[in-house]
Amino acid sequence: MKFNEAAVFKWVVIVGAAGALIVAVTLLTRPLVGALLLLVIAVVGCVYGYRWSRRRWRDLGARK
Amino acid sequence: MESASVAVGQAHADHHHHGPPEANQSSRIDRQTLGILLFIVSEVMLFGAFFASYFFLRVVVDPQSWPPEPFELPKAVAGMNTAILISSSFTVHYALESIRRGNRTGLKLGLVATWLLGATFLFIQINEYVHLGFSARDLSFGSIFYSLTGLHGAHVFVGLCLLSFATIRAFRGHFGPKEEDHLGVEVPGIYWHFVDIMWIIVYVTVYIL
Numbered sequence: 078m079k080f081n082e083a084a085v086f087k088w089v090v091i092v093g094a095a096g097a098l099i100v101a102v103t104l105l106t107r108p109l110v111g112a113l114l115l116l117v118i119a120v121v122g123c124v125y126g127y128r129w130s131r132r133r134w135r136d137l138g139a140r141k
Numbered sequence: 142m143e144s145a146s147v148a149v150g151q152a153h154a155d156h157h158h159h160g161p162p163e164a165n166q167s168s169r170i171d172r173q174t175l176g177i178l179l180f181i182v183s184e185v186m187l188f189g190a191f192f193a194s195y196f197f198l199r200v201v202v203d204p205q206s207w208p209p210e211p212f213e214l215p216k217a218v219a220g221m222n223t224a225i226l227i228s229s230s231f232t233v234h235y236a237l238e239s240i241r242r243g244n245r246t247g248l249k250l251g252l253v254a255t256w257l258l259g260a261t262f263l264f265i266q267i268n269e270y271v272h273l274g275f276s277a278r279d280l281s282f283g284s285i286f287y288s289l290t291g292l293h294g295a296h297v298f299v300g301l302c303l304l305s306f307a308t309i310r311a312f313r314g315h316f317g318p319k320e321e322d323h324l325g326v327e328v329p330g331i332y333w334h335f336v337d338i339m340w341i342i343v344y345v346t347v348y349i350l
Contacts, residue, residue: 078325080170080174080178081174081327081331082233082234082237082314082327082330082331082334083333084218084239085330085335086230086234086330086334088334088338089230089334091336092342093227093337093341093343096223096341096342096344096345099345099349100220100222100345100349103349103350104349108207108349108350111345111349111350115345115346115350123277130176132180
């Protein structure tokens, strides 16, 4: 993934969609449920980011 | 004789070079983009500190309801404001896509629209502050509410300043379709997207949860 405006814009869309989902769930149920959903999404995001960074470092190492 | 005169000319040119030598540059990422990336990393840490304070206060104060009585936050107005700010991300993206295709009118239109949407967001937020009915001195909730939203508002203001420079330059015909010719829009665009992402997190955390 390249770091440019288009890549960051994708993140705006992803975070916006996740935010809309949390807002909808919180308003339909209770804030606690929304907070748990936020936690789950944050953990999934961290795992995804960690795996992506591992893959990127491995690719960079293979090129040397 | 000829090679000697070339060597003398080179020495003359070196003699007239002022300042430090050109900095080494990675072929993967240009200096401006790397600069804004590192700046955003530092900003994430700053916002992280404020969010840590927010959650600490929320857990330590531990009221029956949040926000504590009698505070009430205008969720609907802030929701509209969120929609306005997210729209501005689409317009700045449109501006950049336009200049990549060589469409200068689209660039100007996108930048002006982004600026107007950002200014509207800031105006509504200030108006919200006026009508909230509590100040930063009212309990820890008031302090952290104004700190978090005010910190974000300051970032929107800085983003508007950057967009103003980009818009003025666009109207003076400074940008072109090549990647290195529109960094003056790309870098403020990345910053603006970051400000948008932070607001989504602030809105969900402070107003909704």
